[in-house]
Amino acid sequence: MNDTGIAINAEGISKIYHRGSEIITALDGISLRIRKGEFVAFIGPSGSGKTTLLNILGCLDNPTAGSLAISGTGVFGEGTRLGEGDLTKIRRRHFGYIFQNFYLLPTLTVLENVTVPFSFYRRGNAVTDIPALLASLGIERRMNHLPGQLSGGEMQRVAIARALVNRPEILLADEPTGNLDSKRSRDIGEVLGSLNRDQGITIIMVTHNAELAALAGRQIELKDGRI
């Protein structure tokens, strides 16, 4: 496989936690490649290591062992542990994140929430037409509303818009429908599917929702920290 088409290349990723004298192996030598433009879903029972793997692939955490390359650039390798500042710079370049709990700032309007990332960093090719972005997600009429005035599904759409403003290459979604009912879960699934299909954004998603996982081009099942 040509490396230029690879979004994420992970080799032998392990994550070990120490809880007192107990050693917990969250990930046990995982190797995987994710192609650019791919939609991947991590599935598996609770505690299988899905979120831990997503966090490491998304440069939110360092692995205990193994190597990771993002778009051909090595991030973690033998004996390399990056500091918070370096990890942030990598995240800025490549990733957008959405979480189960949305994490919108309650005193900011939808428009303000979506542009919060610009307060810290703005990529050269960042979205300039925010209303159009909101319209593409069906929430343009909610632009001046506060999060408290939105439904769960709308809040997650706002969180998606916020993740997209810097046009990330890879969108990481951790249980994006975990707090939504089945109808709104389907809506969000459709949004993610169209982002992947129409804009070619690589999506890596952790979910317990089989219906949502079925939208992904590839499902990777984890059990006891292994694929």
Added chain:
Amino acid sequence: MIRIWQIAYKNLLRKKVRSILTITGIALSAWVLVSLLGFNKGYENALNRDIDSMGYQVLVAAKGCPYEAATLMLKGGTGLRYMDEGISRDILKYSEVKEVTPMVMQAVFDPNKGESGGISAYLGVDPKTFPGMKGYFQFQQGKWFTDPNAAEAVMGYEAAELEQREVGDKILIPEKNVELAVVGVLKRTGTQDDGTIFVPFRTVQRIFNVTGKLTAIGVQVDKNARIAEVEQKMYDLPDVQVVSLAQVKQTIISLVATARVMVFSIAVIAVLIAMVGVVNTILMSVFERFQEIGILKSMGALPGDVFRLIWIETFILCLLGGIAGNALALGLVRVTDILIRRLLPYSPTGSLVMIDLPLASIAMAAIIGVGLLAGLYPAWKAARIRPIESIRSQEA
């Protein structure tokens, strides 16, 4: 696009009551600080104004003679010493001296004063020179006597109140059985002159049988002359003591220094308490937003960005508190004046608290500076939050 300071400002709106209470704490400490600085500035100005308005810069008194009415009263009206009237003419010959005003003070026990009697002080003054030197005196009724031998009196505000006298009334000098006609009543000055009864000095000399004698001479020195040199010359005069009002001022300032230190300590404590409040508020807000701050970092915020965000929140609290405190200090300047007067052993007339723009700016800078120092720890704590920790806490 939203700016970082807008995010900081809106964050403070989440817990409005908490933010308002913190701002109130800062405002109160700023009020104390501004008032203290205003007092430091105003007190010395007021003292200078009072001493300048005395009309004379040097007081010459007979050696051992109490030269203030208050001291005379403490001594029960006894212990007066006299100097020869000719000394005032000698002093006037000095080229540096612009004017002299002779004074003769007397005090008698008045059994009808108050509940169990009291001392009444009479100050014999020269109608030609004394009124000119006391230019700031204002009359409630009547005017100065003009004849140095007239059996007339001008009463200080409190003396007139106590004796219930108005212009046209008579006052009796106890022991001497001499009546004086009240020709004027002064407005309140806030000084010991309020309790004094002014009488032409020749009249006092005659009534009390001290013709040709004086107890004090007020000396007005030429503006361009060096007071210290004139004082030195007067030390050579026989049997007199020279009281420089500059020295008096220095004595008063050192007396007030203790009160100043006390007020200053209160201000420092108030500012420190307010800053503990700031640390508490911001730190609580950081802990409450633990997950949110982690998420901001996942969106691309560097540790420095988070530090800045939290520091701006501290800055906004201190800025609003400082503005409110300055407004409070300006609005309540009269109340502060009254409170401070109660603490002081001696207060000059006029406003003791003087607040102006440079002073308000200094206080503002101090509040914001100390506030930003107080905000360092919470900001540092927030900057160190790792997104992975906040995400794990979300899972938990």
